[in-house]
Amino acid sequence: MSPDARGFKPLSTVLSRRCGSDPALQQLLEILADTCINVAERLQSSAFRRNTTIAGSQNSNGDLQKPLDLEADAIFETHLALLPNVAALVSEERDDVHWLKEPSAGDFIVCFDPLDGSSNIDVGMVVGSIFSVFRLEEDHQPYDLLSVLSGQNQIAAGYALYGPVTELVLGMGDWIDGYCYDPASGTFYRTHPDMTIATDAKEVAINAAREALWPSPIAQFIRDCFTPKLSGGRGANMRWTASMVADVHRILLRGGVFIYPEDREQNARLRLVYEANPIAFLMRSAGARATNGRDDILSLPVNDLHQKVGVVLGACDAVTYIQTQYEKA
Known part of the structure; x- marks a missing residue:
């Protein structure tokens, strides 16, 4: 029985309601979901491409980079560059801001760790991607960006989890939903609506x-x-x-x-x-x-x-x- 038949709602349907009158943000979140699917697919075949070893380079934090770190970063860039209103990318794997266009009011800035936990890949453990979204309220030059990237200015954030199933968690401040990827339909379906955390830690x-x-x-x-x-x-x-x-x-x-x-x-x-x-x-x-x-x-x-x-x-x-x-x- 398909997820639709079981009453699970596809990501696009949920975002259509969640994003309301902000179709640009909905499109961006759907692109980010597609990006994570692409990363998951690359991970599944990585052992056969012999690229789980060290790439021989370091990122800005001094971490040794694996080819998959760089591949995941490139996948994020390829997908996000498709959108004309994404002005810049900030990635763990890049020393500086990667500008895609001249920034203007209404454009998005996307920050991401393309492959969190990549040291776990060799032993088959769970890894993921983390991302957040900012919107420029006015025209900004590149040297103004740090002031824009305050955590309080985020308008959306999420992460993907690449494990037994590919999962996606998205939030926009007043809601947070969890999704699972259905390979048969190529679609994320919401499995955990309105997630909350108990106040007591066990x-x-x-x-x-x-x-x-x-x-x-x-x-x-x-x-x-x-x-x-x-x-x-x-x-x-x-x-x-x-x-x-x-x-x-x-x-x-x-x-x-x-x-x-x-x-x-x-x-x-x-x-x-x-x-x-x-x-x-x-x-x-x-x-x-x-x-x-x-x-x-x-x-x-x-x-x-x-x-x-x-x-x-x-x-x-x-x-x-x-x-x-x-x-x-």
């Missing part, structure tokens, strides 16, 4: 290998999480895949908190513009919170395209508790 995603460098508020919270409830703790479980989209998706579906803090040496790992901000936008859409420990992610100023930031996001109770501990420290 699962925690954190890289325990960095425990020695955790700041004290994080260390105390984690000790409390992994203390059994009978002993006065939270009795939570830990899950960690080293792919932000995979951990965030699980939290979105099952509740919990994702933590990748700035460590005691003041090192942060995640990028604000195309990782933390889009996911923070989606968290807020789902009734959850996202901070760097102290301040809301979406309120942080953007000083660099590849700026790094600590992240604590998910269940409101847990994020608020950690923020309180930071204030006391």
Whole structure:
């Protein structure tokens, strides 16, 4: 039985209602969905093309690039360049802004991590893509772009998850929906409308290998999480895949908190513009919170395209508790 026959609505039908009188945004989101389908298809055949090894280059953050990182980046560019109102792209794999046209009022800026968690590909684990959308309110020159890319200016964000099925999550601030891709019809269908996150965290995603460098508020919270409830703790479980989209998706579906803090040496790992901000936008859409420990992610100023930031996001109770501990420290 087809998804239509089972009552699942195709992406285009949902976006037609969600985007209302903004057909340009609807078209852009549909192009982004098509982009993610194309990336998924490339991943499925990657082992046969022998391109899961290192490409021999580094991105702006010093990460070793794989051919698939560069392929995914090229796929995003190819699809987004089809739209005459997309002015610029900001990608993890590019040092600078990639301008597609002279920017003018009403144009879109799209920021993305084309292949999040690509180190997991060789072992068959889940990876994904993250993206967010901005609209220029007035004519801007390239040197003005950082002021535009504040997290509070995002008008839409989403991510794709490439695993047992290809999944897509989209949000526009007041709603967030989850979709699954049906290969038979070549269409995304909505499977999780109006997603929300429970206020209490029963699962925690954190890289325990960095425990020695955790700041004290994080260390105390984690000790409390992994203390059994009978002993006065939270009795939570830990899950960690080293792919932000995979951990965030699980939290979105099952509740919990994702933590990748700035460590005691003041090192942060995640990028604000195309990782933390889009996911923070989606968290807020789902009734959850996202901070760097102290301040809301979406309120942080953007000083660099590849700026790094600590992240604590998910269940409101847990994020608020950690923020309180930071204030006391």
